[in-house]
Ligand SMILES: Nc1ncnc2c1ncn2[C@@H]1O[C@H](COP(=O)(O)OP(=O)(O)OP(=O)(O)O)[C@@H](O)[C@H]1O
């Protein structure tokens with residue numbers, strides 16, 4: 114299938130988001146769509162699939178001008194969109210989610226559970242994931258939920274598949290499986306639009322690349338004719354230099370210690386320490402228990418035993434509030450469920466973790482609040498109309514920046530980052546890295562969980578590898594590389 | 608763009624516009640309606656529902672609901688009347704009634720937080736139990752003959768500068784809630800609990816304590832309404848406040864507060880309370896039978912809520 118989008122304009126409430134954007138998708142190619150957070154990639158795809166209506170421009174599919182009124186219509190035409198933000202119903206099972214609205218019915222009109230189960234198992238097998246069809250969605254990790262979304266799209270016989278940051282929540286091995294599936298689809302003539310902020314993936318997978326900047330079309334190039342620097346320059350209009358800014362690290366005394374942390378059935382006997390001014394990377398596969406360990410440290414997991422010491426003194430983190438009082442900060446991996454009040458403004462979201470700071474005697478100081486929020490927006494370059502911009506209407510990467518901004522002003526002694534740059538563009542990533550470095554330079558101990566190996570390697574002083582709820586090893590910066598981390602993460606030993 | 612913004616504005620003030628239209632229409636038809644004394648008595652009547660609705664707004668903003676307000680009102684009033692009857696001076700007895708109401712609300716809060724009951728169920732339980740306790744305490748009979756204490760008379764029947772005391776209280780309490788919800792840390796906690804409790808919890812908000820507080824406030828407000836009624840009626844009735852939770856919830860809904868929590872404004876509730884009062888008062892003056900009144904009320908709520916829907 115061939116798709117051409119030309120001169121697309123779109124504005125929300127008077128603010129232009131797309132200004133003459135477009136691109137040309139060929140039959141059987143993998144086409145990368147790149148641009149900064151808020152450049153308009155998701156919006157452009159939402160216009161193609163009838164989620165939004167365009168203000169101007171034309172969409173031509175196989176030589177005919179079309180205008181899908183809703184996603185169902187687009188799907189009927191063979192265009193399937195895997196959204197950036199998960200669209201799952203947490204209380205339903207995997208199977209119910211996958212067949213939502215298109216249940217297989219037997220002759221009597223009753224749902225044919227058996228047929229649906231079989232179908233689900235087949236698709237999941239193809240993706241190489243081990244998830245039972247009758248598992249509750251809420252029991253799955255974010256990564257697994259993402260896999261279910263992908264599986265859902267594969268069930269439809271798509272001619273065009275749009276993937277909006279499908280790997281943001283996946284780890285290396287899942288990503289590899291996904292790539293295999295995508296390449297097979299290409300062989301069958303399916304066209305794929307691939308949106309991602311992970312440069313390595315784009316260059317490994319895609320045939321051509323289109324760049325958007327500030328809602329406008331910039332250029333389309335064959336992957337072979339371009340390189341990362343070139344792409345970055347087109348994306349942000351300038352070069353960014355080193356991807357991982359150097360840190361003049363003065364690592365101090367041990368400030369944070371975890372001893373024998375155990376949660377039955379989830380993780381066992383986790384012990385590690387972090388020094389002042391140090392960045393401890395935490396690597397591992399999806400579902401290895403990294404998030405759970407961090408949630409436990411932050412007092413957000415029941416039934417945890419073990420000791421946590423800060424400055425040599427034992428602390429009790431009964432709940433997140435206590436943990437915060439004790440000087441710990443935590444940036445969650447799941448911005449939608451745990452990170453943000455999506456229906457609230459940027460202002461109220463950033464303020465929420467800083468209420469003590471911006472209030473006097475329990476009364477909020479309007480000026481202090483606005484100043485704090487403005488600083489966050491400026492420092493992290495959050496792309497928004499103003500402080501009152503509802504988080505629902507921010508681009509994915511900008512939502513992540515709001516979560517980040519919420520925490521950097523709480524002045525923690527230990528800051529836990531769970532996938533801090535998920536879905537964040539390359540320029541903003543560097544800004545976040547710079548902030549991490551600044552915090553570390555001030556003596557904050559940083560624990561950074563990340564599934565992006567280059568990021569873990571580029572940012573950490575030491576790297577702890579977790580597999581199946583056990584710490585499998587801690588590597589120094591000098592000895593760590595992709596290979597030995599993967600070996601530890603997948604069950605080998607060094 | 609300006610058009611769209613204007614439409615949004617309009618929807619923001621949907622309830623207010625409905626109120627103004629109602630006043631104009633009823634006022635045009637009935638001269639009795641548009642007198643100062645009628646407006647004052649209308650405001651006085653609305654204060655009873657108003658106090659309860661303010662507390663209810665807080666509860667609903669956290670994503671809960673409080674069905675027990677009517678029974679709480681009855682029980683705290685009965686105990687107050689009993690205390691006065693047994694010789695306790697009216698002032699302390701009334702203060703005590705407020706505390707009792709607060710404590711009764713807290714029980715609902717404990718059931719919701721520690722007991723992990725759904726708010727609807729938890730307050731259904733307390734609603735039933737409190738009503739039963741009221742009946743037991745009063746043996747099904749009213750308590751009257753409460754003497755002629757000044758304070759007791761003053762809160763319900765008194766006037767300051769020609770304005771009924773309940774009306775003054777209504778305005779003051781409205782301002783207090785406005786301040787509490789819009790300007791304080793507590794207000795932020797209430798909204799964030801209803802908006803996304805997981806995110807709020809991770810940001811250090813004590814969800815349980817916030818919920819406990821709103822149910823306590825709701826109970827206290829119900830008791831305050833009860834005191835006004837006690838003052839006006841001069842006696843406590845076992846079925847006092849029966850069904851009041853519905854008027855309060857209706858006022859909150861009219862005011863545009865989302866029943867899922869997290870969204871809404873206290874001034875909306877204020878307007879909602881007035882709409883219900885104007886309807887009651889106006890339809891009475893127009894001589895509409897009470898059966899029809901209910902139907903009209905339901906339809907007005909439906910229209911207001913529909914026009915308020917944003918998406
Ligand atoms: N429904 C909406 N209402 C108002 N503004 C919106 C809405 N949807 C998107 N926007 C704005 O449009 C811009 C483009 O958003 P979009 O989601 O397309 O960005 P993106 O390129 O996908 O970014 P990311 O890489 O962060 O996902 C953003 O600035 C966003 O704030």
Ligand SMILES: [Mg+2]
Pocket residue numbers: 154155156197277508509510
């Ligand atoms: Mg996007």
